[in-house]
Amino acid sequence: MSEIEVRHLSKSFTQKDLKVDALSDININIEKGDIYGIIGMSGAGKSTLVRCLNYLERPTDGQVIVRGQELGSLSEKELRQARMKIAMIFQSFNLLQQKNTVDNISFPLKIQGFPMKEARTKAKELLQTVGLADKAKSYPSQLSGGQQQRVAIARALACDPDILLCDEATSALDPQTTDQILELIKQINETMGITVVIITHQMAVIQKVCNRVAIIENGHLVEEGKVIDIFSHPKSRAAKELILRDIHGEPHGLMDPIDEITEGKKIRIVFTANSAFEPVVSNMILKFGQPVNILKANTRNVGGVAKGDMILQLPADRETRLQMEDYLRERGLDVEEVTD
Amino acid sequence: MNSQTFHLLMNGLWETVYMTLVSTLLGYLIGLPVGILLTVTDKEGIHPNAFVYRIVDxxxxxxxxxxxLILLIxxxxxxxxxVGKSYGTTATIVPLVVSAAPYIARMVESSLKEVDSGVIEAARSMGASNWTIVFHVLLVEAKTSLIVGATITLGTILGYSAMAGTVAGGGLGDIAIQYGYYRWKTDIMLITVALLVILFQIFQMIGMxxxxxxxHRK
Structure with a gap:
């Protein structure tokens, strides 16, 4: 049994007699212990999708089955019960501004009718878990973005959830803080066995922590699978586009120079475990005696395997180019052409 | 100023404070729930109900x-x-409350609508009921704005209470009309105005x- 099963989910909104399909026929299975990424450009429908997973948005069609329970069949009260085990964190943290951190974290326990003292004790423990033990009396406005998100995570953990939904949880944070928060999420997933669903528009976030990913474009699921596979062999146009963008999501500096170059062919090479430690590109240049432009390069750790990709501009000469591509393939690299 | 005048003014001051505070309090007893009802049933609210909203609106x-002044009559x-009679301070409280309650409902509605929708969504995601959201999210998050609203309301009611003086409503307004206007006692008129100004300042200062x-947002 999957932890979360989404079957033929569709969601449409009506705005002034105009029907807008936000999601159409989405099918995904999220297994227990997964860190499941859902990625797409803004407006793709991913935020709507995550809100359907706890029925903050009611799907127009289809089913969401969480731990064997079909959410659509529940009464309002049962649904509230179910939500207590599906925690959620947000891009803008959404903490109570007029409550200090301990009271914020106790809030979900208070809703469940826990005695205040017990709730506070648990809140303090959780504050320890997220590394903010000294901020018990602070108010959200006195905390940095990263600290506020940690409080939000502690709050999410208060009810011992089975699932944690993260809606663009790191999008408002700087790269370093993003890494720390992702690290914390990963740690929670590993130590507490909580299934995590991450919504993001940043491929780097997916690569850093997710094991599986779904790519959403214009409300459709265009590609789904293991992160490692999709990163090496993206099939859909949307997946390629997301991977080719800069690691922090902004497409700066990459597309423009490519457009300016009229000669030569651009290829994307992907390093796998056995090739990443060899200076492949320099060796190739030495062997062929032909210059190669590195338009973009970036290596990182994906799911414990050294991974990286580069975009090279090869010489215009077709013969040399094909030989170079073969050379790279022989050394265990994935080679594919980049089309604009 | 003789002791009789002093006594008159102090009595007027007390009546004004009494009318203003009691009217505001009773006004909130009605206006606060109505304001909550408006916020909740609004189309962006947590339990939209166009029919209820429209009628109350x-x-x-x-x-x-x-x-x-017309409401008063x-x-x-x-x-x-x-009350049994239509003049005097306690009688004035009735029209004051009737006029304050809808005003307060609007003030409350506008304060509650300022609450960040993200925080409400977060509470919903935790399984909070609408009831919990109203009492533990909306009213708590909007408390500063609600208190500022109450301060403004208090000032408005203070002004209205003085207006009630024209129909023998008691308080400082009554004195200003009786002595300052009908009997040309400009000094008493000026003192009542000064007292009203001071009272207003005190209300405003305490409220703010x-x-x-x-x-805790700063």
């Missing part, structure tokens, strides 16, 4: 569009029925101070 608009039979002390 229209009633409030009608009540608010009647000038206070219109309500005389109602006031007599409730409380709001700022309770605000």
């Amino acid at each position: 229209v009633i409030i608009n009608i009540m608010r569009s009647i000038p206070f 219109l309500l005389i039979p109602f006031t007599r029925f409730l 101070k409380i709001a700022s002390v309770l605000d």
Whole structure:
């Protein structure tokens, strides 16, 4: 049994007699212990999708089955019960501004009718878990973005959830803080066995922590699978586009120079475990005696395997180019052409 | 100033404070729940209900569009029925509450609508009921704004209470009309105005101070 099963989910909104399909026929299975990424450009429908997973948005069609329970069949009260085990964190943290951190974290326990003292004790423990033990009396406005998100995570953990939904949880944070928060999420997933669903528009976030990913474009699921596979062999146009963008999501500096170059062919090479430690590109240049432009390069750790990709501009000469591509393939690299 | 005049003014001051505070309090007893009802049933609210919203909305608009002086006269039979007479401080409280309640409902509505929708969504995601959201999210998050609203309301009611002086409503307004206007005692008129100004300042200062002390957003 999957932890979360989404079957033929569709969601449409009506705005002034105009029907807008936000999601159409989405099918995904999220297994227990997964860190499941859902990625797409803004407006793709991913935020709507995550809100359907706890029925903050009611799907127009289809089913969401969480731990064997079909959410659509529940009464309002049962649904509230179910939500207590599906925690959620947000891009803008959404903490109570007029409550200090301990009271914020106790809030979900208070809703469940826990005695205040017990709730506070648990809140303090959780504050320890997220590394903010000294901020018990602070108010959200006195905390940095990263600290506020940690409080939000502690709050999410208060009810011992089975699932944690993260809606663009790191999008408002700087790269370093993003890494720390992702690290914390990963740690929670590993130590507490909580299934995590991450919504993001940043491929780097997916690569850093997710094991599986779904790519959403214009409300459709265009590609789904293991992160490692999709990163090496993206099939859909949307997946390629997301991977080719800069690691922090902004497409700066990459597309423009490519457009300016009229000669030569651009290829994307992907390093796998056995090739990443060899200076492949320099060796190739030495062997062929032909210059190669590195338009973009970036290596990182994906799911414990050294991974990286580069975009090279090869010489215009077709013969040399094909030989170079073969050379790279022989050394265990994935080679594919980049089309604009 | 002789002791008789002093006594008169102090009595007027007390009556004004009494009318203003009691009217505001009773006004909130009605206006606060109505304001919550408006926020909740609004189409962006946590339990939209166009029918309820529309009806309450229209009633409030009608009540608010009647000038206070006219309301004062219109309500005389109602006031007599409730209090037994239509003049004096306690009688004045009736039209003051009737005029304050819709005003307060609007103030409360606008304060509650300022609450970040993200925080409400977060509470919903935790399984909070609408009831919990109203009492533990909306009212808590909006408390500063609600207190500022109450301070403004208090000032408005203070002004209205003085207006009631024209129909023997008691308080400082009554004295200003009786002595300052009908008997040409400009000095008494000026003192009542000064007292009203001071009273207004005190209300405003206390209200803003409380709001700022309770605000944790800074």
